[in-house]
Amino acid sequence: MLIKLSRSSECKASEITPEGLYLSRRALMGGSLAGLALGTLPGNVLAGEPSRYPDVQAGKAPAWFAEKLPDTRWQAVTVQNEAVTPFKDATHYNNFYEFGPDKGDPAANADSLKTEPWSVVIDGEVGKPGRYALEDFVKPYQLEERVYRLRCVEAWSMVIPWLGFPLAHVLKQVEPTSKARYVRFETLEDPKSMPGQRSGFALIDWPYEEGLRLDEAMHPLAILAVGMYGRELPNQNGAPLRLVVPWKYGFKSIKSIVRISLVAEQPKTTWQGLAPDEYGFYANVNPTVDHPRWSQARERRLPSGLFSPNVRETQMFNGYADEVASLYDGLDLRKNY
Amino acid sequence: MRYPWFRLGIFMAGCLFPAWWLYEASVNLLGPDPGKVLMDRLGLGALVFLLISLCMTPLQRLTGWPGWIVVRRQLGLWVFAYIVLHVLAYLFFILGLDWGQLTVELRKRPYIIVGALGLLGLLVLAVTSNRYSQRRLGARWKKLHRLVYAVLGLGLLHFLWIVRSDLREWAVYAFIGLLLIVLRIPAVARSLPRVHRRQGRSA
Numbered sequence: 001m002l003i004k005l006s007r008s009s010e011c012k013a014s015e016i017t018p019e020g021l022y023l024s025r026r027a028l029m030g031g032s033l034a035g036l037a038l039g040t041l042p043g044n045v046l047a048g049e050p051s052r053y054p055d056v057q058a059g060k061a062p063a064w065f066a067e068k069l070p071d072t073r074w075q076a077v078t079v080q081n082e083a084v085t086p087f088k089d090a091t092h093y094n095n096f097y098e099f100g101p102d103k104g105d106p107a108a109n110a111d112s113l114k115t116e117p118w119s120v121v122i123d124g125e126v127g128k129p130g131r132y133a134l135e136d137f138v139k140p141y142q143l144e145e146r147v148y149r150l151r152c153v154e155a156w157s158m159v160i161p162w163l164g165f166p167l168a169h170v171l172k173q174v175e176p177t178s179k180a181r182y183v184r185f186e187t188l189e190d191p192k193s194m195p196g197q198r199s200g201f202a203l204i205d206w207p208y209e210e211g212l213r214l215d216e217a218m219h220p221l222a223i224l225a226v227g228m229y230g231r232e233l234p235n236q237n238g239a240p241l242r243l244v245v246p247w248k249y250g251f252k253s254i255k256s257i258v259r260i261s262l263v264a265e266q267p268k269t270t271w272q273g274l275a276p277d278e279y280g281f282y283a284n285v286n287p288t289v290d291h292p293r294w295s296q297a298r299e300r301r302l303p304s305g306l307f308s309p310n311v312r313e314t315q316m317f318n319g320y321a322d323e324v325a326s327l328y329d330g331l332d333l334r335k336n337y
Numbered sequence: 338m339r340y341p342w343f344r345l346g347i348f349m350a351g352c353l354f355p356a357w358w359l360y361e362a363s364v365n366l367l368g369p370d371p372g373k374v375l376m377d378r379l380g381l382g383a384l385v386f387l388l389i390s391l392c393m394t395p396l397q398r399l400t401g402w403p404g405w406i407v408v409r410r411q412l413g414l415w416v417f418a419y420i421v422l423h424v425l426a427y428l429f430f431i432l433g434l435d436w437g438q439l440t441v442e443l444r445k446r447p448y449i450i451v452g453a454l455g456l457l458g459l460l461v462l463a464v465t466s467n468r469y470s471q472r473r474l475g476a477r478w479k480k481l482h483r484l485v486y487a488v489l490g491l492g493l494l495h496f497l498w499i500v501r502s503d504l505r506e507w508a509v510y511a512f513i514g515l516l517l518i519v520l521r522i523p524a525v526a527r528s529l530p531r532v533h534r535r536q537g538r539s540a
Contacts, residue, residue: 302369306375
């Protein structure tokens, strides 16, 4: 006689949801999502809409953004087993030195940034240089939601649902010449609306500049973002157009872009110019190469509670090693930090 | 005890700030990284108490009121108390009580080494702040407690090495610290006006 002992964690056959019911439940959820998408059609844009994320502050979306939002490919890239950072934290704990040196300064001061009208200059080694109005610049691309980890060089991290499109699509569109080997990005310089640029004690040589190798820029994970948490970018998060490169430290993901140049030589970048022994051109997230002033082996995932500090191990390439490690074959990451 | 209310007032202020910050942290007013904010505020609070304690001698000379000197020891002990809390916050929130990492940091990071030296200096000053030590050390006590200027220098250097992009805040504290040191140069100290004899306007 066979005696079967069941463990308490095993579920009984009677508890398993019949497949048909399970599938219809999914259909129901899909239907409600579609309803949500319908609700965001122009006319009643975001105002009073139930958000995909809790406690998202509604903004004033520009018309071009409201038009594109319904066609978004939601959850195009997600992260496994990680909670999205609360909207309030992602928008009130920022490094955006154009608006002040403290984490709360960007949220307090960035209202002065005028994001409409906005134009982006494409120049350098390209077949189709020009100055594009932002609405024309983004027109050809479908928005995708990309949930990415963001690891700051200061050893804190977040998980943020961006809305954007692959940088590669833009680069292909502008037809880089055979001389183009790097991409250089530049942030707006406007001391009138950016109080940090008026500070006589700022160490940064404005405008903020960043750069990528062309093959890094062409990688499908690198995106230009125009929104987050299902809405347009708040000013303090780099409105109206920013870079997001999830396998690199956050400072590479330049905000409020006004110029994208394809160049032959490795461009100088802001933090590298400021402290070359602390910040490299590559700035790949790497737990084995410390910042001279602190360890990069671990990070504080925010929000980190007062009595339960949320400290975790930092992952190589911020957890995107499978996708991007091959870009750096044969490169000494200790020298090229 | 002379000037009990003045002493009590400073004692209350010293207690109130950390209590208020802890309350703010508990109701999520310090943002997503409250441990870091708490650590930063405790360090800055210690620097402020240090600068205030260094104001006492010039103020006493300026006004002739002996109350300033009476609270100087308490102010110095607040510097020490805030720094001890600052270090505890660092160990708990930043290092996550990883003692192995602490030994690495103490060997590798200049700003941690400088901060640790400052802590040692403050420890010596706090331990010898009582009347018994003053009597035992006699004339040497005064010499020993000039260590406070070295602690100020170490503290400002520790602060400078944390600055990433904007020197304004650091420059303000460094300027005040420098001013307080300059006021102690004998030639400068002698030329300071003494308002208490003339009953005139202050400074």
